[in-house]
Amino acid sequence: MPDIPMRKVLVFGSTGQLGHALRHTDWPAGMAPTFLDRDDADFTEPDEPAKRVAEHAPDAIIIAAAYTNVDAAESNEVTAFAVNAAAxxxxxxxxxxxxIPVVYISTDHVFDGRRPDRYVEDDAVGPVNAYGRSKLAGEIEIRAGNPRHLILRTSWxxxxxxxxxxKSMVRLAGEHEEATIVVDQIGCPTAAEDLAASLVRVAPSLLQANAPWGTYHLAGSSETSRHGFAELIFSELAKRGLRRPTNxxxxxxxxxxxxxxxxxxRLSSDAFRRTYGIALPGFESKVPRVLDALLAASKPKEESVTS
Ligand SMILES: NC(=O)c1ccc[n+]([C@@H]2O[C@H](COP(=O)([O-])OP(=O)(O)OC[C@H]3O[C@@H](n4cnc5c(N)ncnc54)[C@H](OP(=O)(O)O)[C@@H]3O)[C@@H](O)[C@H]2O)c1
Incomplete structure (x- = not known):
């Protein structure tokens, strides 16, 4: 049998939540990911990541790098646009x-949040902050730059x-008796590892010439308020013998x-499910696992005992 050539996937942003999850996901046989971090390609210098593409000559690209500090973007809009749009x-x-195809991860922040139910892909955009404007500009750049693109909008x-x-709620629970959490923001929390697993599952089909390119929503299936999300996190902490603050x-x-x-x-992920056959679980089943991983990682290592 002839050897099947390895397909190379270049991933930018190896140190972030999604990049980390992509590094810890099993990739299908025949697919070889290469992960680049900020030192390899600084997105504030847009020519740099483009040069890395030419050097690595991959078969597909996933852009997991982004300027994600929503508040800081208000006073650093130029940098946010460089990282989220120009690069x-x-x-x-x-x-x-x-x-070759490119995958860009986008955000619920491209919308103004006034729709009464879940956003679908062709709803009118209208970001209310600089981060959202920079990500929307990134979507436009991607569509204009390469017809073979997958833009995945996710949330929380x-x-x-x-x-x-x-992680903020875990820290808050450790430090305070009472938490005050916003109840009038609602969304679909999405585990980075679910997002990563989905990307890896769709990666082989992206290498086909006639893949269903375009813009899709991909977020956790259940919805809640920030307050409701915190409530579940606090209950799970209490189950593990940790302090549960008043919420x-x-x-x-x-x-x-x-x-x-x-x-x-709230994003409707129905189009992605219909097209790629993938739906993400809700946060209720996922948060306990993520908390266990977080708490295990933060446990002080047992000191070695010497006799
Ligand atoms: N986090 C959310 O709630 C959320 C919600 C909706 C959509 N998204 C989108 O999902 C994607 C993944 O988000 P995430 O949560 O994994 O982000 P993250 O944890 O904040 O990670 C961002 C990544 O981008 C890298 N980066 C930042 N500035 C850079 C620069 N100038 N040059 C090169 N790399 C740079 C970071 O590197 P360093 O480690 O060196 O800083 C890090 O690897 C992003 O496109 C984001 O917009 C996220």
């Missing part, structure tokens, strides 16, 4: 020159590493931040 655009064009990503809401509901107006947030971040 991905340059990567998309470099990929198009090699006739959490994992045992990096900066995320779940007081407040409004967004009572918790002003530099950046506005969409009040409704």
């Amino acid at each position: 991905p655009g340059a990567i998309a064009r470099a990929a198009a020159a090699l006739s 990503v959490y994992s045992a590493i990096g900066a995320n809401f779940l 007081r509901a407040i409004t967004t107006a009572e918790f002003p931040r530099p950046a506005l947030r969409p009040a409704n971040s």
